[in-house]
């Protein structure tokens with residue numbers, strides 16, 4: 001019987017069990033597109049899923065975790081994909097209710113699969129992964145609602161996966177980017193990505209007034225909590241913050257004053273259930289607006305064997321940029 005290697009998570013009466021095992025092909029769930037997975041990546045949610053399913057990422061057992069995958073189509077019953085196509089899948093329920101990318105093979109419905117744009121190869125598509133895709137969704141949301149080019153755009157959690165790609169894209173688009181980080185040792189890394197200055201996260205992690213000096217022409221926030229509350233109070237007139245993360249907490253303590261006196265916008269970003277045309281737009285904008293040398297400088301490749309140890313680091317905020325996992 002033909003088998004493939006994967007990580008499988010089971011729930012035995014509340015006991016979370018994680019095994020690296022050989023799985024028979026016939027156990028792969030139904031789907032139109034069979035993909036030989038070359039690379040996956042580590043996102044914050046993967047850290048949660050692999051280390052006790054904290055935050056309850058996995059909602060159906062047994063589950064192959066991994067919210068991202070990139071690979072080559074082996075078989076397809078969909079007219080949109082053919083054998084040999086290079087494809088990527090991010091979010092879309094992977095590692096939640098659909099078997100994901102920490103596996104040599106995956107079978108998915110075609111509406112979860114995207115052709116990788118020609119200017120991005122398989123490995124780089126996973127340097128991007130959910131994190132980079134989310135950064136681009138934030139940029140698109142800010143553009144649709146107006147970013148003020150006169151003032152700086154702030155990115156929080158800037159040395160992380162979403163943050164570092166957001167810095168590189170915004171700087172390449174000509175925005176003046178301020179990177180907020182809690183790790184001083186990453187200042188030169190962030191300046192090399194294009195940030196014109198950096199501020200310590202401590203400056204924002206505090207009780208804020210309802211309105212503070214109008215400083216930012218836009219913001220991408222990956223942290224939440226006190227940080228996003230302070231940013232809302234500091235947004236310039238008609239500016240927006242794209243809220244995509246909660247690395248620092250889920251609370252949002254604000255007043256209506258920034259919204260009614262400065263016309264600021266709070267934009268919610270959901271990369272998991274994002275609709276197909278927006279997915280295609282985001283990948284095509286990543287091909288155009290993310291400089292490959294910057295992407296390479298913020299990404300790091302590990303083996304399938306190193307995955308579990310590395311996944312612990314993302315939970316304590318010690319990973320810089322993006323981690324690609326070589327699967328096949």
Ligand SMILES: NC(=O)c1ccc[n+]([C@@H]2O[C@H](COP(=O)([O-])OP(=O)(O)OC[C@H]3O[C@@H](n4cnc5c(N)ncnc54)[C@H](OP(=O)(O)O)[C@@H]3O)[C@@H](O)[C@H]2O)c1
Nearest residue numbers: 044134157158159160161162181182245246247248271317
């Ligand atoms: N909405 C969506 O669809 C979506 C998609 C992807 C990710 N996310 C969320 O976005 C967030 C970032 O994801 P990621 O993959 O970029 O994770 P990551 O690589 O771990 O980056 C998170 C960054 O946040 C900062 N940080 C970590 N712990 C913190 C704390 N306790 N207080 C303040 N700052 C802290 C760190 O940046 P510095 O060292 O620079 O301060 C860290 O590098 C996560 O909450 C993730 O779940 C959401």
